[in-house]
Amino acid sequence: MTVAKGFVTGFVVILVLEFIAFMALGMAAQAQAWPGSRLALGPLVIFESQRLDNGYATTFGAGIVVVAALAGVLNGLGAALLTRNEARRPGRAD
Amino acid sequence: LGGRRGDLRVRAVAAGVTGLGDRASLPSDVRLAGGSLQDLALGRDHLLLGSAPIYLPLLAAGYTFGEIVDAVSQRFALPPSQVRDDLFALVRRLNAARLLNLHPCGGPWSWPRRAFVDLVRAAVTGIPPYCFSRRYPIQSRRIHDVLIAVAHAILSAKAATWVLLVAFSLAFGALVSLAVGAVVAATAIGLVMALTIHEAAHALAALRWQSGCFLIASAWGPLSVVHRAGPRDGWIAAAGPATAGGCGLLVWALALSLGSPIVGAFALPFLAQLFGLTVLFRDGRLFARSAWRTV
Numbered sequence: 175m176t177v178a179k180g181f182v183t184g185f186v187v188i189l190v191l192e193f194i195a196f197m198a199l200g201m202a203a204q205a206q207a208w209p210g211s212r213l214a215l216g217p218l219v220i221f222e223s224q225r226l227d228n229g230y231a232t233t234f235g236a237g238i239v240v241v242a243a244l245a246g247v248l249n250g251l252g253a254a255l256l257t258r259n260e261a262r263r264p265g266r267a268d
Numbered sequence: 269l270g271g272r273r274g275d276l277r278v279r280a281v282a283a284g285v286t287g288l289g290d291r292a293s294l295p296s297d298v299r300l301a302g303g304s305l306q307d308l309a310l311g312r313d314h315l316l317l318g319s320a321p322i323y324l325p326l327l328a329a330g331y332t333f334g335e336i337v338d339a340v341s342q343r344f345a346l347p348p349s350q351v352r353d354d355l356f357a358l359v360r361r362l363n364a365a366r367l368l369n370l371h372p373c374g375g376p377w378s379w380p381r382r383a384f385v386d387l388v389r390a391a392v393t394g395i396p397p398y399c400f401s402r403r404y405p406i407q408s409r410r411i412h413d414v415l416i417a418v419a420h421a422i423l424s425a426k427a428a429t430w431v432l433l434v435a436f437s438l439a440f441g442a443l444v445s446l447a448v449g450a451v452v453a454a455t456a457i458g459l460v461m462a463l464t465i466h467e468a469a470h471a472l473a474a475l476r477w478q479s480g481c482f483l484i485a486s487a488w489g490p491l492s493v494v495h496r497a498g499p500r501d502g503w504i505a506a507a508g509p510a511t512a513g514g515c516g517l518l519v520w521a522l523a524l525s526l527g528s529p530i531v532g533a534f535a536l537p538f539l540a541q542l543f544g545l546t547v548l549f550r551d552g553r554l555f556a557r558s559a560w561r562t563v
Contacts, residue, residue, distance in 0.1 A: 180547055180556045187513075187542045194520055194539060198532065252547035253556035267470040267493045267505045268550050 176257060177250040184249025189242035193234070196221040200232030215240060288334035288352070289373030292327045292359055297405040297482060298367050300328050305367055309405065309480035310496050314367065323358055327368070333359070363400045366484055366494060370400045383428035383487060401486040406493075409475045411468075418468040418483060422460065425485035430460060451533040458519075459537040462512045466541055467491055469511035473504040502558035505551040509544030516541065 203211060203223045213221045219235025299306040303321055305314040316324060326336045333355060340355075341348045362368035372382060390396055404421040406414055423430065433456040441449015467483060474481035474495035481495035495504065516538025523531035546552045 176556055183545050183552065183556065184547075187545050190513075190517070191539065191542060197524075249546050249552075249556075253553065256547050257553050257557040267474070267495075267501075267508060267554070268490055 177254045179250075180253025181246040181250035183246075185242050185246030187249075188245035189238070192220075192238050192242060196232075196234060196238070199223070200230075203232070204230040213237075287373060288337065289332055291330055291332050291371045291373075292362075292368050293330065293371060294328050294367070295369055295403040295405050295482070297407065297480070298403075300324055305362075307367065309482045310494070311479055314365070319354055320358055323355055327359075332373070360400075366401070366403045366482070369402050380428070380431070383431075386428075386487065396488065399486045399488055401484045401489055404483040404485065406471050406475070406481055406483060409472075411472060414471050414475070415464065415468045418471060419460075419464045421483050421485050422464055422467065422491065426487060426491075428487055430456070433459070450530055454530045454534040455536055458534040462516070462537040462541055463491065465515055465538075466508040466512040466544070467493055470504060470508040473500075473507035477504060499558075502555045505554035506545060509541045509549070509551050512538050512541035513545070 199211075199221065200223050202208075207225070208223070210224045211222070212219065214235070215237045218237035218240055219233065220237035220241060222233040222235065224231045224233075294300060294305075297308040299308060303316050305316060305324070306312075307314065322340060323336060326339065331339070333352070336355060337348050337351045340346070341351045344351075359368060359370065363370060372378065374381065386399060402421075402425055404417060404425075406417050408414060408417070434453070437449055437453040437456050440452045470493035471481050471483065474493055477500040478495045478498055481493050483491065483493055485491045493504075493508075516535050519531065519535035519538055523529075523535055543549065544551045545555060547556060
């Protein structure tokens with residue numbers, strides 16, 4: 175159960191932060207009129223920005239979900255490993 | 269032997285930051301009653317043993333450590349150095365147990381000198397700055413009051429950190445460009461506000477599900493909300509990063525609608541709080557371990 179909780183939390187957090195980061199990157203690319211950029215995991219596109227004749231296009235690919243899922247798996251495994259060995263110190267939130 | 273030597277060095281540095289002109293006080297949610305110290309926030313009683321019942325009424329009355337050493341050494345005909353060591357050991361133990369706050373001599377505005385001395389001492393000894401943590405009671409359950417109490421604690425306890433950040437922002441602005449300096453300053457202000465909302469959310473959740481809580485903070489150490497342990501610890505731990513991250517999403521949406529990079533930079537520290545939900549941080553580990561079991 176801890177693994178599932180860790181997976182869901184890691185997946186959602188990284189997905190949200192990826193969207194925000196790549197949105198900011200797309201806006202910066204548009205503002206600075208960069209020629210275009212592409213980030214991909216093999217055939218899976220994560221982020222792509224292209225300069226068009228009449229504007230600018232920013233694309234989020236399926237890779238963004240794959241990266242979030244990988245982060246979720248790592249977070250889930252980390253939750254299983256780290257919480258097992260962590261001393262139980264409830265009653266304190268950092 | 270190495271570990272012991274390290275402990276001795278840390279204790280030596282800790283002893284070096286306590287002076288005979290300093291005072292101590294009981295936090296408002298700790299009460300000296302008879303032969304015990306009552307922690308009202310956590311609902312615990314601590315029995316006073318040994319020489320503690322002699323020192324604590326004097327500490328609570330606001331005498332300086334030097335005055336207490338003089339009074340006790342005369343009354344019991346003991347060497348002042350022995351009384352001083354005994355008193356400092358008690359003060360350190362009570363401070364580590366979050367039952368006693370220290371007030372260094374020189375008044376509340378002597379912190380720039382203390383921060384400078386801390387940094388120089390850390391550079392010379394190679395040990396991170398040692399400083400006594402301070403307990404800030406949070407007694408009101410109203411959001412407004414909790415936010416003000418937490419902001420006051422964060423701003424006052426970590427004043428040196430914020431001054432360094434502002435100086436860094438101004439230097440960056442002067443050396444690189446005003447626009448970059450403004451972005452760095454917005455991030456610094458966002459960091460203070462994000463920490464305030466993070467800790468206030470912990471405190472409100474703790475007040476919602478537990479009988480009481482308090483904030484501990486020190487100049488260079490971590491910030492934490494301490495509360496009685498219970499089945500909702502995971503939710504209390506998740507409340508901080510989730511609330512600050514949620515605020516970050518709202519501020520980010522505002523930055524998008526305004527098209528303002530400064531507002532976007534202000535949102536960054538809030539959004540970074542979302543990492544607190546992952547197992548990289550203690551809040552995330554507590555949440556993963558316990559939160560959903562109590563739904």
